[in-house]
Amino acid sequence: MSQKTDLEKIASKVASCKDCPLYKEAQNPVAGQGDPEAKVVFIGEGPGANEDKLGIPFCGRSGNLLDKLLAQIYLKRETVFITNIVKHRPPKNRDPTPQEIVTCTPYLRQQLLTIKPKVIVTLGRFALNYFIPDVFISKSHGQLVEIKWEGLDLNLMPLYHPAAGLRNGNVLKDIQADFIKLGFFLGTIKKKKPSTLENKELEKEPAQTDLFSKN
Numbered sequence: 001m002s003q004k005t006d007l008e009k010i011a012s013k014v015a016s017c018k019d020c021p022l023y024k025e026a027q028n029p030v031a032g033q034g035d036p037e038a039k040v041v042f043i044g045e046g047p048g049a050n051e052d053k054l055g056i057p058f059c060g061r062s063g064n065l066l067d068k069l070l071a072q073i074y075l076k077r078e079t080v081f082i083t084n085i086v087k088h089r090p091p092k093n094r095d096p097t098p099q100e101i102v103t104c105t106p107y108l109r110q111q112l113l114t115i116k117p118k119v120i121v122t123l124g125r126f127a128l129n130y131f132i133p134d135v136f137i138s139k140s141h142g143q144l145v146e147i148k149w150e151g152l153d154l155n156l157m158p159l160y161h162p163a164a165g166l167r168n169g170n171v172l173k174d175i176q177a178d179f180i181k182l183g184f185f186l187g188t189i190k191k192k193k194p195s196t197l198e199n200k201e202l203e204k205e206p207a208q209t210d211l212f213s214k215n
């Protein structure tokens with residue numbers, strides 16, 4: 001069975017899931033989107049208002065920023081996989097509760113074990129703490145770590161959530177700088193491990209231009 005089919009099955013389970021209260025006020029499930037064989041997976045916190053309306057992850061203002069950051073390092077949205085810790089929108093964008101995270105993350109686990117990525121980029125503290133509990137995003141953002149997770153060897157890059165960058169200019173600068181680091185890292189492992197990281201989008205070096213100069 002293909003990875004695409006397996007991901008569609010997981011999305012179907014998410015669509016009918018009532019395992020925690022979040023489905024009650026959500027308009028749509030947001031399972032995830034992207035390449036089923038992606039080498040890089042981005043994981044946010046949970047769907048926001050636009051994501052809830054359309055059923056697509058990172059499609060509002062945060063998504064626009066993420067697209068620009070991806071473009072800066074020559075990655076296209078369709079060549080990576082983008083998902084969240086919880087798959088239904090927490091009401092009024094509140095934080096997901098620990099119980100909601102525990103209940104929902106088996107779906108994320110299934111997605112990652114299907115995709116088998118090489119690189120995980122966590123966006124915000126909830127995604128970071130799913131892999132590495134008790135670590136502060138303020139101290140660890142932009143620092144690449146190698147972890148063993150569920151039998152997979154993963155390179156994990158913690159980043160601030162784009163929404164935090166939209167609220168705070170200093171955080172936005174950190175995100176932009178961290179993306180440059182991510183781009184260089186992806187270029188480096190492409191050169192070191194050509195047989196294990198074959199995404200052609202990763203062959204180019206990241207741009208050094210100011211991402212935000214045009215807007």
Ligand code: SF4
Pocket residue numbers: 014017018019020021022023086087088100103104
């Ligand atoms: S948030 Fe996750 S656990 Fe809760 S209802 Fe949606 S899919 Fe199920």
